[in-house]
Amino acid sequence: MSPPGTLYTDYNQTVLDLFDYVIYPGNGTVSNVSNCYLSFGSYHPEIYADGTVENNVSCDSPYYGIASRGGIGIAFGALSILMLPFSMNNLHRLGKMHVKREHKRFRLISRRWQWYWVFVIHALSAVAGFLSIDIDRDYIQGTSLTSYGAVFTSIFPCCLGAVWEMTRHWGSFEERQSYEDDPYGFRDDKLRTNYFLLAPIFVYLFGFLFFLLTVLRNWTNVIRVNSDFIVDSRWKVGIFLGVVCFILIITHVFVIRHYWHPKRLPWRIPLCFLGVAVMLSYSIALSFDGSLSPFNPSSSVVAVSVWGYIPVLYLLFVMNITANFQKNDDKVILEQRAVREQERMRVALETVVVHDDDDAGEPTVLDEEKTLDGSSPLAYSATYDFDGKPRPSQKRTYTNAEIKAFARANAKRSNNTDEPS
Incomplete structure (x- = not known):
């Protein structure tokens, strides 16, 4: 990348050597290990003998205008914000208690965790979308790209958390309906008890390891746009653990069907599984192909949008739309109680x-x-x-x-x- 203006080299070489500054004619910057400044055209930093610098503009300053990546990022962030009121309304409607007291086995917080994760996805999506603006504008990639990488990568583990809580609560509600119908019909089953105790522990364990290996890392390597970062073993192991977490969530559906025998599987679950599967597939693909990576400033904007942004918006959209067809759990239970009461009265009156x-x-x-x-x-x-x-x-x-x-x-x-x- 050549400087867009005439290179400025009028520095005191002794001062440069004293503070380890080097002039890079290739991109028109002067930098040492700690600092980097633009040094071309109208950018003329003054480096004094005591190490202070005046008229300095950082290398990662927004030099260019907003381009396609920034425009799509704005749209991504704006859409996630626009869907936030719908998620808040669904939390209020589905998370409200309508019975006198909650059963200790079926806590009110159980039905709310899905929406708490959804709120985190809304926030991360908005931040990532607006951080992508400076990826186009920065002359040399710096904190904007590293911050974007950490925030955007955090979205995938949160999506797993939201889908898990949605699936787990569906099973919990099926158990609650069975319990309401016949509270004495539950036999002691150690295998069932141990599974439902350990399942969330393992799901969150693998989800946290997925987050730890892919998000909590040294993101300064991204600045170098080094393909070694894209295919490093740490990232691949993290993605593998994310896939294991997703498999555990799918397995939970079959366990629920085995124990509680639900009449049908809600459409929202397989539809959300599809969105998560696309996210994980994209994470695997960008591990081997840098042209697809959202952390590469020169990667395909279409690939990042289709495989990175759209699945997240799709997941938020499906959860909110399908929630409109759901009833509050307590209201369903009260209706079922009324039906059972009428049936008992009918049987009693017959005799x-x-x-x-x-x-x-x-x-x-x-x-x-x-x-x-x-x-x-x-x-x-x-x-x-x-x-x-x-x-x-x-x-x-x-x-x-x-x-x-x-x-x-x-x-x-x-x-x-x-x-x-």
Whole structure:
């Protein structure tokens, strides 16, 4: 890269040697191990005998205008911000508690963790998008590229976390529905208990190692645009651990289906799996091809956009759209409780026996054709009087308390009948 202006070399060589400054005619900079300044055209840094520098402009200063990478980065960051209110609304709607108290096995925080991870993805996407602006503008890559690399790479482990929490909560809700239906139907199963205890530990362990090896690293090597960085063993091991984490999440789906027998698999889960699979495939590909790497300033902008940005936006979009078709867990549980209560009342009323009064000769039976919705009152009729003559049916509306009392009385009578005489 040749300097876009006339190279400035009017320096005191003794001062340069004293502070280890070197003039690089190839790119028009003067630098030592710690500092780098532009030295061409109108950029004339003054280096004094005591080491101070005036009129200095850092080598990683934004010299050029915004280009295609910066424009797409702005769009990426803006779209992630625009979807943030939808995620906040879904957290409020799906994470709100509608029961009097939460069960210790099914905490309220369980359904919220997915959206907490989504908020982190929103923030990282916005920061990465706007950091990419200076990758185009910087004369020589510096802190903008290193910061962008660390932030952008952090998005992938967070996506794994969001998808895991979404999948795990789906299984937890299926367990909760089974528990509500029959709380005594759970047999002691050490294998099941140990799996659901250890599964999140292993998922987060491999996810953290993925983050540790790919994000928490020396990003100053990126400045050199060295292909050795792209294919180094540390990055490859990190991606491998990310793939293991993803496999554990997929395995969790089959375990849920084995234990809780859900009627169907929600569409949001395979759709989100597709987005994560694309992200991991891109991470593997850029390990071997530097032209695809988002950390290479001269890489293909189309590749970075299609394989790097779009899957993240796709994941946010799918989670928010599918959430609009979800009901709050508590509301679903309350509806199921109401249905079970009506079914129990219906079964009880089919067998309840009611006497007209203490002196009645023949028992009267609740009319089974009537309903409990109030449109038609429950009725009983005594078919014959004491003389054996038919008499007109008598009708009466029963309250819920009376109906429950009838059910308890009938259950007590049935128990007494079953006892040996």
